Amino acid sequence: MLDIEFTIEQGKLYMLQVRVGKRSARAALKIAVDLVKEKKIDEKTAIMRIKPEALESILHPQIKVSGNEVELARGLAASPGAAIGTIVFSSARAVELAKQGKKLILVRPETTADDVRGMSMSQGFLTQKGGMTSHAAVVARAMGKPAVVGVEEITVDSKTGVLKARNITLKEGDTISIDGTSGTVYKGSIQLENAKASEDLDTILTWCNRYRKLGVRANANTPEEAKLARENGAEGIGLARTERMFLGNDRIPIVRSMILSTTTEERQKYLNKLLPMQLADFVEFFRVMEGYPVTI
Numbered sequence: 001m002l003d004i005e006f007t008i009e010q011g012k013l014y015m016l017q018v019r020v021g022k023r024s025a026r027a028a029l030k031i032a033v034d035l036v037k038e039k040k041i042d043e044k045t046a047i048m049r050i051k052p053e054a055l056e057s058i059l060h061p062q063i064k065v066s067g068n069e070v071e072l073a074r075g076l077a078a079s080p081g082a083a084i085g086t087i088v089f090s091s092a093r094a095v096e097l098a099k100q101g102k103k104l105i106l107v108r109p110e111t112t113a114d115d116v117r118g119m120s121m122s123q124g125f126l127t128q129k130g131g132m133t134s135h136a137a138v139v140a141r142a143m144g145k146p147a148v149v150g151v152e153e154i155t156v157d158s159k160t161g162v163l164k165a166r167n168i169t170l171k172e173g174d175t176i177s178i179d180g181t182s183g184t185v186y187k188g189s190i191q192l193e194n195a196k197a198s199e200d201l202d203t204i205l206t207w208c209n210r211y212r213k214l215g216v217r218a219n220a221n222t223p224e225e226a227k228l229a230r231e232n233g234a235e236g237i238g239l240a241r242t243e244r245m246f247l248g249n250d251r252i253p254i255v256r257s258m259i260l261s262t263t264t265e266e267r268q269k270y271l272n273k274l275l276p277m278q279l280a281d282f283v284e285f286f287r288v289m290e291g292y293p294v295t296i
Contacts (some may be wrong), residue, residue, distance in 0.1 A: 001031065025054035029200040043207045050204060053181075056080050058201060059232075060146065061192045063179045070187040072176065073164040075151030077183035078132055079140035083124035083178045084189050086154060087170055091118025095249075098122070105176055107149045107163055111136040116247050120141065124178050128156045140165045142221060144228070154185075158223030173211075205233070217293075221245065223284035224295075236292040242290065245281050246274070 060081030098121035140147030218229035221244030258270035
């Protein structure tokens with residue numbers, strides 16, 4: 001589909017500008033499927049006209065742009081989807097506020113492994129530093145949460161609890177919206193379009209299964225992630241990282257106590273507490289994958 005600007009002078013057609021027309025991911029799916037139904041293109045051509053990121057964006061909530069939004073900044077679109085929440089500057093504070101039922105956006109200069117608990121309690125993440133392979137980006141994609149990282153035009157001061165962006169100062173409790181698909185950060189609450197499956201998406205994925213030559217397995221750190229992977233067509237777990245299993249709220253204290261143990265007997269006591277938890281996770285991995293392979 002092309003967007004064409006033209007003029008006609010003295011009966012002659014002049015092409016002024018031609019560019020690929022912008023359209024939403026859902027529109028791209030609809031057009032591709034309809035062209036196949038009309039026998040204008042074949043199924044393989046339709047598949048090649050759909051960008052993988054378009055399919056990914058459909059599976060996550062998206063910002064519904066009206067033109068009245070107040071843009072705060074732009075960064076790297078590290079993990080697709082969109083989220084709205086009040087700003088929180090620390091993982092511990094995120095855990096505390098989440099227990100009160102608040103929806104949060106974790107804002108950090110950059111995240112580390114110590115932030116995982118707070119990240120699991122947040123709707124999405126915003127970091128001043130980092131790239132597409134940074135901790136925040138990798139964890140966000142694993143959790144299926146939106147993230148905008150490497151937003152160098154903002155300043156995040158975690159100690160004073162202040163976020164500065166384009167002469168606007170925000171503090172904990174202020175609301176922002178992040179678009180992990182485009183890498184845009186907005187002030188306030190923006191209307192979201194919830195993710196939903198469609199007949200066109202099912203049709204495209206059916207065609208992909210018909211012609212693909214590679215199998216698809218997923219990385220999963222928890223049985224919940226394995227279940228989600230299976231629901232989305234994964235034919236196994238390529239890598240189940242056992243170290244991630246110990247990051248649950250009920251497990252981190254036990255792991256820390258085990259590490260800090262001063263005797264072999266004390267260490268074994270905490271390992272004995274972890275063993276049944278890990279075994280239960282392994283059993284659940286195999287159960288939800290319905291006979292497909294799981295690599296641990």
